[in-house]
Amino acid sequence: MKEIFGVWKSTRGIVLTAFTAAIYAGTLIPFKPIQIVPGLTELRPASVIPVLFGILFGPAAAWGSAIGNLIADFFGMLSPVSAFGFVANFFFSYVAFGLWRALVKTVTLNIGQIGLFVVCGIAASLVCAAIVASGAQLLGFAPFRVLFLVIFINNALMTGILGPVLMKLLYARVRKIGMLYEGA
Numbered sequence: 238m239k240e241i242f243g244v245w246k247s248t249r250g251i252v253l254t255a256f257t258a259a260i261y262a263g264t265l266i267p268f269k270p271i272q273i274v275p276g277l278t279e280l281r282p283a284s285v286i287p288v289l290f291g292i293l294f295g296p297a298a299a300w301g302s303a304i305g306n307l308i309a310d311f312f313g314m315l316s317p318v319s320a321f322g323f324v325a326n327f328f329f330s331y332v333a334f335g336l337w338r339a340l341v342k343t344v345t346l347n348i349g350q351i352g353l354f355v356v357c358g359i360a361a362s363l364v365c366a367a368i369v370a371s372g373a374q375l376l377g378f379a380p381f382r383v384l385f386l387v388i389f390i391n392n393a394l395m396t397g398i399l400g401p402v403l404m405k406l407l408y409a410r411v412r413k414i415g416m417l418y419e420g421a
Contacts, residue, residue, distance in 0.1 A: 241331070244297045253294045253416065257301025257330075258308060261286045265309035272314075273387050274379060278369075279314070284329075284395040287365075288358045289403050291330035292337045293411050295418030299334065303327035321372025329365035329392070333357040334418070351401045358396030362389050 244250035264283035271280040286305075290298035306326040310319045336357045341350060370385035411417055 241296050241299070244300055249416075250297045253297035254301040254304065257286070257290045257294060257298045258305035259301075260290070261302055261305030261326075262308040265306065266312045269309065269313035273391065274384055278384065278388055278391070281391050282395050282399065284362075284392040285358075285399040285403060287326055287330035288333040288354075288361055288396045289400055289407070291332075291334035291361070292354070292357065292404070293407065293417060295334050295338075296331065297418075299327045299331035302330040316378070317376050318369065318373050318378055321369050325365045325368035325372075328368060329361050332364045333361040336360055338418075351404075354400055354404055355397045358400055359393050362392035362396060365389075365392055 244254060261283060264286060265279075265281065268279050268281060268283070273279060287298065287302035290301065294301075303323045303326045307319060307323050310316075310322060337353070340353055340357075366385045366389035369388055370379070370381045373379040373384050374381040
């Protein structure tokens, strides 16, 4: 719990939260018109951001992903389900971070670690999809099974395809400027 809320006690944590929120919202908003389940989810190539930034920036990325998703919802999909989307996107990033941190001691970006990146993305996608789909069903917006599958497949596919490439491109640069999560 300390690391989750400790983000708000450091300038660096706040900056990484804001950076993640801005990038995530900015990449979600253009896809809002391409709705897969009207009013609930859209095509989301940006789904890679919570996982990628979670691994790179830790809990700050989890907060940024939650906030960024909520900001993007103001551009076409704001509903009571947005509260579940906030929580889901927090855990989408935080689960990826937690698994990565538990499994990888040093980042080398070899083939095995690329496989682990995909595994972390799939696990995080399951959690995210379960939270949003549960909320949507609870509020009477959509049946769990349908929304769960749509969100899970979309998130896992985008993360699995785009994530390893973006991790290869960004990791060394983020490490060089000293912005990796300190505890990783």
